[in-house]
Amino acid sequence: MVLFKKKIKPRVCLIGLDGVPLSMLKHFFQKGIMPEFAELALQGSLVPMSSAIPEISAVSWTSFMTGTNPGTHGVFGFTDILPQSYELKYMNFNDCKVLTIWDRLGSLGKRSVIINQPATYPARKLSGVLISGFGASDLFKAVYPAKYIRPLRRRDYQIDIVQIRASEDYQVLMSDLKRTLQSRKDAVDLLWTSEKWDYFELIITGTDRLLHYLWAALDDQDHPLYPEVLAYFRELDQLISDVVHRFQKLTNQKETINGLFILSDHGFCTLEHEVYLNTWLKNEGLLSYSRDAPHSLLDVSPETQAFILDPGRLYINRKGKFPRGEVREAQVEKIKKQIKAKLMTLEYDQKKVVQNVFDKSEIYSGQLVEQAPDLIIESQPGFNMKGALNEPHLFKGTSATGMHTGAGAFCFNDDLPDESLHIDQLAQKILRYF
Incomplete structure (x- = not known):
């Protein structure tokens, strides 16, 4: 009797760490601050990646999710000028003029779960679930389909930190960062099994907020918030490990990481x-x-x-x-x-x-x-x-101590070329899995 092994359908799981530079990541590996990710990194390719220009989240994440540059997708900054005027408008998801990764997957009959993706507000229809990230102001307009609004509200889901309050009190900042990280965990718990997905994406933007305000605390043991900053990255490391293990179990991979991506959208450095x-x-x-x-x-x-x-x-x-x-x-x-x-x-x-x-x-x-x-x-x-x-x-x-850089981002996958990537190249690499 011939036994046929059940074919495992292709899936991709992607974790984004907004603003985390490769140099800092390797430093944390050496110091034992992110041991789970450090061990995982030995199983694949961890390579530098260049960001979009300018290297801000609205531009870089839109370039990532469309696989195009601003001259094609139409987002050049957080704001733009209305035609034939000097009036400014705040850019939103409706200003993105091309299809996203999950739009293209939807046309192939695939379902996607997108959690906390910047530059996707207001949330629009897709085959799957979208929870908008940075730039969203109203949870009712940030979630598609609407059936997930109530479960998220029950979990006190937080879109972002309160930046004005956090910039005035760094203890408030750390409290908000922990609260939003818990919200990401809750969203993963809610959607991992309730949705039959092919592409799962989780973006962590608290890293960017922390690095803007507390870059100076990263390697200064005398800084009053040094222990809390490291504790945040240790907790993030555990979240990454949890998602990766879930993905391996779901895809019957055990020790392999085929279809897993972890990346940042830009680098960071000291702001003078x-x-x-x-x-x-x-x-x-x-x-x-x-x-x-x-x-x-x-x-x-x-x-x-x-x-x-x-x-x-x-x-x-x-x-x-x-x-x-x-x-x-x-x-x-x-x-x-x-x-x-x-x-x-x-x-x-x-x-x-x-x-x-x-x-x-x-x-x-x-x-x-x-x-x-x-x-x-x-x-x-x-x-x-x-x-x-x-x-x-x-x-x-300025009171901020960290700023974005176009160089310094990273991408991790089971098989990447040694040379540096550009952020708008990842969409095609993801789509090839399907």
């Missing part, structure tokens, strides 16, 4: 100074306002040649594109070259401030490139580019 680039433009005579204390871009004067949006996105005040734009197309390239040359020489305390200035055509491709900022300014580590209009100082300190 914030850099207010609109102040620099004003000092250079390239930006002026119609009032002494500008409230918004609506106060930009016709004499303005360029202005900045967070983080380091520069727009030429073109005639025909902006209401008070007077820069003609024939002048644009000259102005961009002048700005780039000057920015590349900008220093603070004999340190270079700018690492690179990209033209949009250098880094973006797709039908939406024309909507992109004209120049994207990449800072040197330690200098965080800001776009406030009424800041009198070019350089300023």
Whole structure:
């Protein structure tokens, strides 16, 4: 009699650790702070990965979940400018112009569970379940299908920390971080077995919040919150281990990790100074306002040649594109070259401030490139580019101690090439499993 072994259907499980740099992860491995992940890392490939530009969650996670760059998916920052105006809008999931990983899986008859994915608010219909992450403000609009709203509310599910309160009191920050991490555990418990899924995704954004405010506490044993910071990462390590073991049991893999991904969306480093680039433009005579204390871009004067949006996105005040734009197309390239040359020489305390200035055509491709900022300014580590209009100082300190970097992210899988990946390459690698 011939016995036929039951075929195991392909599944993928992905865990995202927002902002966790590879260097810090390896340091934690060496120190025994994340022993479960350290042991797991020996079974596969742990490689560096570069982020989207600019390296912020709205852009990087959208690039990940669509497998495209901003010139194709249309998200260039947390905010963007409404056409033919200076008015800003906050970007949301409706601004993503291409299909996501789970949209494409749905067309193949596959079901997905997505927990805490940034840049997916308001939640929209899919084959499976979506709980929106960072950027969501209302749980009723953050969950699809609606049948899961009540079970999540019963578990006191928290979308994110209360950032204003947390930034004022770091004990409150740690309490909020523990509370949101518990919410992620509860969501996994709720959805792991209640849904017959093919693709399961869990994103942890508390790591990013912790690193912004408490980067300085990571390796300072004298810092009052040093033990609590390490305890958070130890608890995170246990959560990763629990999800991995569940996945191995579900797929009958025991010791193998086929179909498992763990990644971060950008790196992190010490924050030394914030850099207010609109102040620099004003000092250079390239930006002026119609009032002494500008409230918004609506106060930009016709004499303005360029202005900045967070983080380091520069727009030429073109005639025909902006209401008070007077820069003609024939002048644009000259102005961009002048700005780039000057920015590349900008220093603070004999340190270079700018690492690179990209033209949009250098880094973006797709039908939406024309909507992109004209120049994207990449800072040197330690200098965080800001776009406030009424800041009198070019350089300023901040209570935050950590900032994003485009380099330093990581990806872990059972089989990855040794060379560095880019975050928008992962969607195709995931889809190949199906």
